[in-house]
Amino acid sequence: MKTIINSFIFRVLLSVSLLGFSSCTGEFDEINTNNNGAFNATADLFLPHGIQSAVDIYWGGALGMDVGDGFSQHWARVQYTDIDQYTVSSDVYTAGWQGLYTESLADYQRIYKIGQESGNVNYQSVAIILRSWAFSLLTDIYGDIPYKDALQGLEGNLLPKYDRQKDVYAALLVELKTAGETINTTDNNMAITGDILFGNDLNRWKKFANTLSLRILSRMIDKADAPVDVKAEVTRILSDPVKYPVITSVSENIQLNYLDVTNNQNPVNVNRKTRDDHRVSATLVNKLKALNDSRLPVYANLSTKNPAYVGVPNGLSSSEAGALGLEFTSRVGSYFIAPNAPAVILSYAELLFLKAEFAYKGIAAAGDAAKNYTDAITASHAQYKLTVAPEYLTANALKAGADGFTQIMEQKWIALYGQGLEAWTEYRRTGLPALQPPVLNTNQNVIPTRMPYPGSEESLNFENFNAALTAQGGKNDMKMKLWFAK
Secondary structure: OOOOOOHHHHHHHHHHHHOOOOOOEOOHHHOOOOOOOOOOOOHHHHHHHHHHHHHHHHHOHHHHHHHHHHHOOOEEEOOOHHHHHOOOOHHHHHHHHHHHHHHHHHHHHHHHHHHHHHOOHHHHHHHHHHHHHHHHHHHHHHOOEEOOEOOOHHHOOOOOOEEOHHHHHHHHHHHHHHHHHHOOOOOHHHOOOOOOOOOOOHHHHHHHHHHHHHHHHHHHOOOOOOOOOHHHHHHHHHOOOOOOOOOOOHHHOEEEEOOOOOOOOOHHHHHHOOOOOEEEEHHHHHHHHHHOOOOHHHHEOOOOOOOOOOOEOOOOOHHHHHHHOHHHOOOEOHHHHOOOOEEEEEOHHHHHHHHHHHHHOOOHHHOOHHHHHHHHHHHHHHOOOOOOOHHHHHHOOOOOHHHHHHHHHHHHHHHOOOOHHHHHHHHHHHOOOOOOOOOOOOOOOOOOOOOOOOHHHHHHOHHHHHHHHHHHOOOOOOOOOOOOOO
């Protein structure tokens, strides 16, 4: 996997960022480009950077490791604990917004345009699928976002309007359906290269499109004002695996497999080369201990002094964290901090938990809730080459009624370890597991509900920024409830 960022690509990205970074269009074919520029690059040059830049933001950095892994109480801070108390500096939420818009989405824009100009429908579809994933992250994290007007800076639209979250989700479903149906797996002239995610396997891109659609549909399933018929859309996908295939095994987990090569290593590993700020959260460690869960030795390392699995409570003061000691607490498991550790975007276990939820909520096409739930737990263990004990499945057999839904979501929270942003989103969507804010917190005893929009939106795009906040009924803080949230 070679990340290519030559001077040409840098100029393209820079031009996009200078001409309206906070903006993408729902209509790729309407995107304009600088006709006076020399754009002769091929799509395979943009694809590696486009993939890795988004995955790095999702998996690593403060947004992935502190906001995602921290707010979901998978990890906790043992040094510099302010962010674990919900004091989030502007550079954290600005980096996610700018990185996804100016780097990842800008690359997908160029990939689509090149595919369009060359007549390669597969590059166009891949760009739309990646773009849909990036937009789903943005709206999950921030709420209403520029979508239809986005990335039109080169067309002169420097003041993009914000779209409502529910409308963004609905539009993404349409685009993912079209992209998946359009992929051509039989014409060799439509082959793609530069795909560091699936090794140019177009069938796996189809599965990504449909599996991601199911995740997006779960955001909408409990909303009376959802702009689509959620049950019908879930049924469409799950009733026709030939036309709408989804991932079918752990080996098909949608993940970026990093390499132990400079600039291509897992970002958590890169962080650990110079930092030692994180430990496994006591919330997770205590839960896994109570369940006698065999994933604990994978998720956490033994403390190096008085070896034991010792979680750190979230939100400690610096003095309290210091008193625990770096060597008396459990570091994040070695599996997750290896240079070539995979960054999972969407796992087979998650798909099965989605099907368990859909079945629990009465969608016949999803199958049997209890079987999906058991298969999901099994798949989560298999992801780490573990075999789940029959006794574990018996002890955690799915119960009836609301207790059963709680089990589904608690086991899903465990299985999403490492996918912190998704775990945080699922907590905000369902209120499960019943996490509690740390005693020391600066968000009025509320686990953050979102990330604020960056200051550049207020200063450069105030009218649309203010309209978005007004439409959502809140302030630009971490307590404003998003549309999908419980």
